[in-house]
Amino acid sequence: MATQNIYILGIESSCDDTAAAVLCNGEILSNVVATQEIHEKYGGVVPELASRAHQQNVVPVIHEALKRANISKNDLTAIAFTRGPGLMGSLLVGTSFAKSMALGLNIPLLDINHMQAHILAHFIEEKGFEKPKFPFLSLTISGGHTQIVKVSDYFEMEVIGETMDDAVGEAFDKSAKILGLPYPGGPLIDKYSKMGNPKAFPFPKPKVGDLNFSFSGLKTSILYFIQKKVKEDPDFIKNNLDDICASVQFTIVNILMDKLKKAVKQTGINRIAIAGGVSANSGIREALVKAEKKYGWETFIPKFEYTTDNAAMIAIAGHYKFLAGEFADMSITAKARIKF
Structure with missing residues (x-):
């Protein structure tokens, strides 16, 4: 007897990207993202506009995902959606739509923790x-989070280290803002750093206990350094942009790698995966590849399209929740803050 296909529709709306994806038995059939460009002129995400x-994007994006997957909504087995964490207004749009669609189709609803989904993106069937x-x-590194997570099973995860203040993505974006680069600035720091000397300008590494992180002190030291240098030479940023970006990136990557080495030592686990938007950063990827050779780690680096917010990761998390029979009921609500 042929096994029945499990079609999961994933809906992601935690921040400023509206995304929908269709998975069949863990394989991607479609992965559609509508990016909101309106926030660029404000230098950050404006929750109300998001x-x-x-609301404008959710129907066309889901329609496109179903079309690309070449299935009808009636073929769907279940609907997975991001419950949190994220911006409340944004989460409410995805949650409300997922609930009404599941109700209309009379199929199960699966609530997904956005941060767990980033980690589970590694389980998407991908050649x-x-x-x-x-x-x-x-x-797990993004604009809003910096965490070291011990993953024992699909939904058995424990945060063993996290940021005490700014997230790593925020540190990149705010450093870029200090340099007068447009939002989002993190990818631009990565781009310019490739042409610069990473040891040109040494920045201090914050001293934080155990496996936790802190980036606010680093951000302040970069600000004071730039202010001092620009006072001495108004063209300092323009003349040294590549070296400044390379030095900032080198410092941030070193902070992350120091904590990872410590986590490996403490836990005895040498399988390391990266997840979240900042895992697209080339410096972090290169550092992990080097660590694999140097320390004998097994490293897992996701495909670029599964690093930033996307619905494929929501759908794969939904796939495993479906197999475990962990369904949500219609009384479920979005949560801006949500723990593992």
Whole structure:
């Protein structure tokens, strides 16, 4: 007897990207993202504008995902959606739509923790990408989060280290802002750093206990350094942009790698996965590849399209929740802050 296909529709709306994806038995059939460009002129995400844009985008994005997957909405087995964490207005759009669609189709609803989904993106069936075996450590790095997570099973995760203040993505973006680069500045620091000398300008590494992180002090030291240098030479940034970016990136990557080495030592787990938007950063990827050779780690680096917010990761998390029979009921609500 043929096994029945499990079609999961994933809906992601935690911040400023409206995304929908369709998975069949863990394989991607479609992965559609509508990016909101309206926030660029404000230098950051404006929550009210984000939720309005989600309302405009959610129907066309889901329609496109179903079309690309070449299935009808009636073929869907279940609907997975991001419950949190994220911007409340944005989450409400995805949550409300997922609930009404599941109700209309009379199929199960699956609520997904956005941060767990970033980690579970490693389990999407993808040629050339190996899945990590349990247990493994995940360095989950994004605009809003910096965490080291011990992953013992699909939904058995423990945060063993996290940021005490700014997230690493915020540190990149705010450093870029100090340099007068447009939002989002993190990818631009990565781009210019490739042409610069990483040891041109040494920045201090914050001293934080155990496996936790802190980036606010680093951000302040970069600000004071730039202010002092620009006072001496108004063209300092322009003349040294590549070296400044390379030095900032080198410092941030070193902070992350120091904590990872410590986490490996403490836990005895040497399987390391990276997840979240900042895992697209080339410096972090290169440092992990080097660590694999130097320390004998097993490292898992996701495909670029699964690093930033996307619905494929929501759908794969939904796939495993469906198999475990962990369904949500219609009384469920979005949560801006949510723990593992």
